Amino acid sequence: MKDGFTVAIDGPAAAGKGTVSRAVAEHFGFAHLDTGLLYRAVGAKVLEGMTAEEAALTLVAGDLDNDQLRTNAVAEAASKAAAIPEVRAALVDFQRSFAMRAGGAVLDGRDIGTVICPDAQVKLFVTATPEVRAERRFAELAAKGFDVTLAEVLAEVQARDARDSTRAEAPLKPADDAVEMDTSTMDIATAVARAIELIKSRIAE
Numbered sequence: 335m336k337d338g339f340t341v342a343i344d345g346p347a348a349a350g351k352g353t354v355s356r357a358v359a360e361h362f363g364f365a366h367l368d369t370g371l372l373y374r375a376v377g378a379k380v381l382e383g384m385t386a387e388e389a390a391l392t393l394v395a396g397d398l399d400n401d402q403l404r405t406n407a408v409a410e411a412a413s414k415a416a417a418i419p420e421v422r423a424a425l426v427d428f429q430r431s432f433a434m435r436a437g438g439a440v441l442d443g444r445d446i447g448t449v450i451c452p453d454a455q456v457k458l459f460v461t462a463t464p465e466v467r468a469e470r471r472f473a474e475l476a477a478k479g480f481d482v483t484l485a486e487v488l489a490e491v492q493a494r495d496a497r498d499s500t501r502a503e504a505p506l507k508p509a510d511d512a513v514e515m516d517t518s519t520m521d522i523a524t525a526v527a528r529a530i531e532l533i534k535s536r537i538a539e
Contacts, residue, residue: 339364339438340453341533342446345460346495346506347409348467348474350517350525354460355442357526358533362440367432369443369450370412372425374403377411386415390424406475406482406490413494416444417501426450444498447509456536458529459508462518464491 341358345351352368359366375397379389402408415421422445429450433439441450447457462470468488475482498506508514513532517525 338434338436339455339537340433340451341438341440341456341458342433342451342454342509342512343440343442343458343460343529344444344446344448344506344508344512345442345458346444346462346467346498347491348471349460349462350470350520350522351442351458351460353522354458354515354517354525354529355440357522358529359440361526361530362438362533364438364440365432365435366440367429367442369425369429369441369446371398371403372428373412373416373421374408375400376415376421376425377408377413378403380411380415381407386418387420387424389415390421393425404474404478406480406487409494410490413497417497417503419503422503444506445504447512448507449504452509456533457509457512458532459512459514460525461514461516464488464495466518467491 341364343351343355356366372393375393376386376389378400380386429441433441433451447454465488468484468491471491472482472484472487475487515525515528
């Protein structure tokens with residue numbers, strides 16, 4: 335596979351971009367980076383008492399291996415930290431270096447196709463309705479034993495969407511040349527197959 339072949343997959347929380355990204359990376363043998371984990375790791379450090387800027391500058395690989403990164407509290411802290419320009423700047427170089435690694439790479443996040451890798455060979459924007467995404471997130475949290483209600487999760491999804499899409503620095507939006515995939519009525523297999531088909535067509539070019 336080509337060196338420096340980059341797949342950028344963006345979208346809001348619980349749209350399925352992480353699942354699609356991991357499956358795509360495995361299919362093509364690409365490296366995968368969930369860039370949201372970088373911000374979640376920063377958020378976790380903020381909850382422990384660090385400033386967001388200090389957390390971003392001191393982040394190490396081991397910080398990404400933490401079961402608590404998937405909690406709602408960390409997600410909220412991550413979203414707030416991601417709106418800080420200094421935090422985003424501290425993490426940009428790491429992401430861009432990963433994107434250019436030999437053998438190809440898949441990065442998923444919220445500004446990969448627009449800011450981090452604007453020259454990516456493939457750009458996908460994976461989305462779904464807030465209600466569907468809240469149901470998915472609620473099921474995930476309930477399965478892990480978290481005491482939350484669907485109404486609470488929906489409110490958090492909507493609040494995060496608003497914050498991510500209106501922030502001044504790298505707002506959540508599709509790149510002009512991204513292919514949008516609405517997974518509201520798709521199962522996982524269909525979404526993954528669609529993404530693989532799109533990537534194969536670009537590789538063939």
